[in-house]
Amino acid sequence: MFHVAILKAASAKCRREHNERDAAGQHFRAPGAAKGGGGRHWLWIFWPHPLIDLAISTTKEAEMAVVSKADAQWNGSLKEGGGEVAFGTFRGSYSFASRFETGAGTNPEQLIAAAHAGCYSMQLSGVLTAGGNPPTSIDTTAEVTIEAGVGITGIKLVTEAAVPGISAEAFAEAANKAKEICPVSKALAAVENITLEATLKS
Structure with missing residues (x-):
């Protein structure tokens, strides 16, 4: 599927040229478009033109x-x-x-805990790697608390990571950043109390 996006709005001059080209039959008709009625829509492309840029992109399955x-x-x-x-x-x-x-x-909360622990571990690995400190290992536990009639009241993340060459300060910064940007953390933003205990293995 092709998406044609007009990136610059046509000026009044361009619209006048549109009418002139229409009268002269100089438009390009998309392949397969029937001329005339039948309820069909025509795709007209005026190209090249200094006032219009056309971007044609293909939607790939891998990008979905x-x-x-x-x-x-x-x-x-x-x-x-x-x-x-x-x-x-x-x-x-x-x-x-x-x-x-x-x-x-x-139970559902146990599955949430598994999702949060897994997501956080991956996110922390990504943050550390992007900072030039790829981890050797990351072990994370998530504890989700629910109260009947109230709902989920808290989530506690406990993580321990082996990261060669990183300082304690840099690790703590990376650990907290991962907690904030982890997709599951964002999905659970309604939970007011999400805490983190992060330990750097020596």
Whole structure:
């Protein structure tokens, strides 16, 4: 698919020339466009022209946004029922007890914790690498707290990284920057209390 963008607005002179060329039949018609009615739209391109720049770009599949998907199924009432979540090779059961009590199984907050820990570790690696200090390893744990009837009240990130040649100050700066720009952190911006404990391995 081609997108034609007019980058500079045509002047009154250009519009007059448009009418003159139209009368003279000097326009370029897009291939495959039928002449005349039939409800078709004509694509006219006046090019080259000193007052108009045309940018033609091809939308490539590789440049499109990535969509990730997970599925959840639930049976029964809130407290007595149960369900299952699945994505990729993961499949786990969840229930009211596994979410708000001490029952077996997973829960949405545990999945949020996994997403946040994974995203933060990648983001920290990116920040460190961009600063000329690629890490050897990063281990992150995310703890998500939820209160019944209230919602998610806090997230605690605890990370430990081995980064050769970096100072403690530079590491702390990188760790805090990663927390702020991590996509999952941004998605969880409604959570007021997100904390970070970052340790540089000696």
